[in-house]
Amino acid sequence: MIALFDLDGTLTDPKTGITRSIQYALERLGQPIPAVDDLTWMIGPPLIASFAKLLGGAGDAPEALRLYRERFSDVGLFENEVYAGIPDLLQDLREKDVRLFVATSKPHVYARRILDHFDLSRFLTAIYGSELDNRNADKRDLIRHLVEQERFDPARAVMIGDREHDVFGARANGITAIGVTWGYGSRQELLDAGAACLAEDPQGLEAPILRLTGATPRPAATA
Template sequence: MIALFDLDGTLTDPKAGITRSVQYALERLGRPVPDAGALTWMIGPPLVSGFTELLGGAEEVPDAVRFYRERYGDVGLFENEVYAGIPALLRSLEEKGVRLHVATSKLQVFAQRILEHFDLSRFFAGIYGSEPDNRNADKRDLIRHILDRERFDPAGAVMIGDRKHDVIGAAANGIATIGVSWGYGFREELRQAGAACLADDPQGLEAAILRLTGSTPRPAATA
């Protein structure tokens, strides 16, 4: 039984750190700086694709990414908080024999630091993320990489995330996805992407994980 967890919007709420770092990058570029609430859509997609859309082209994206990481790697990654119920969920899944991994488009080194800071890294057998050269930023590539490294059966695994990118990446590798409603995606976004089901709280998520990984059947999460 394998569960792959997205990080941003699934395990932790990164809104302050990500939006402030995007604002910092835009300021350094001399671009207009929107309010934080207008930038939450940047939470989830790979950073390069997000900045490409935000800036209306690719020319300034390398500088934008560099400026973003300049601030995020210093203070932004800790402007973050763990969602209520997540530590208890991870502990319960671990006790039930579910092997846990993180699969995030965020830089792997940032993901490792965040999870260690919040004392969550101890629950995960592997923490996988992207590389500075943008390798594995696309969830399809990242999950393929995890399968190559971990050699588990996709049929006995499930992805958990809050955006369509999680669903698409998992489906490309034969893995079902549970969408969580507390993150930065929309229920319809997750449904249209093909999520197997949605969970509205960690208790419902645990039931869905155990059901989809073939453990003892429990009540399904909210459809």
Template sequence: MIALFDLDGTLTDPKTGITRSVQYALGKLGRPIPEADDLTWMIGPPLIAGFTELLGGSDEVQEAVRLYRERYSAIGLYENEVYAGIPALLQNLQERGIRLYVATSKLQVFARWILDHFDLSRFFSEIYGSELDNRNADKRDLIRHILEQERFNPMNAVMIGDRKHDAIGAKANGLASIGVTWGYGSRQELLDAGVARLVDAPQDLAEPILMRTATMPRRAAAP
């Protein structure tokens, strides 16, 4: 069995680093700066898509992304916290023969730095993310790329994440998905996107993975 994990909102809580870096970029552009709690919707979607929506599709989007990365690469990626129970979960899955991968819309290099910093890289066979030119920022493209590189059967794999993009990307590539509710997507968002199951705490996640959730129904009623 193979498990693909989202990073932001699934393995770690990146709110402080992401929202402060968005605020930094907006300030540098002379734009109004929302409160951090009004920017949490930026956690999960591809960065360029978030800034496109935030800036109304203006020609400043690419510069906003550059400014965001300027701060995030130096400070923001470390303004982060591993969710309680995640290291124990990953160790349990690894010891039970589950091959683990990271599948994040975040830049691959940033994802690796974060996972190295928190000593989580050792659990994963590989860490996949987007490129500087925004290739593979869309989860559909990213998971397709992972399948091309790793050549595993999607029916033997599951995608775990906190936003609809994770479920949509999984479904487009023939994978089942598990939605986790401790991140930044709502329960309804995840159910509407077609997750096979909702899980409320990291300590409850091993069982549905080990039960080969790829064979579960694609939709579930809200608990």
């Protein structure tokens, strides 16, 4: 029984730290600075691709990412908060012998600091993220790497996330995806990507995780 969790928009709400760090990078580049709410589409997908889209080409994207990290690595990663109900959910799943992993496109060096800071690492078997050179930023590559390292049966695992990238990454590796609606992807985005079901709040996640990983006993067959 395995559950992979996205980080941003799933376990924690990183809106303030990410959007302020994006604005910082744009200001340093002399670019127009959109409002915070106009930047939330960048929460979740790999940032290098999102900066290329935002700037109208890939040319300045590496420098934008470098400047983003200049602020994020010092200040932005802690401008963040854990969604209500997440610690209780993780505790309950651990008590039911579900092995818990984080699979995030965020560099793992930042993900670990965030999860340690908010005391969520204690629930996790391991934390997987991208490298600073953007290796494994694509969720398909990241989850493939995780499965290879941990050697579990994908049919006994689920991926929980708020964006289509989480669903695509899971399905590319034979893992069922559960979408969550409190993050930054829309319900339609998640359903169109192929999420098996949606959860409206953390309290509603435990049952489908147990069911889809085979942890819930099936009713006895009747004659």
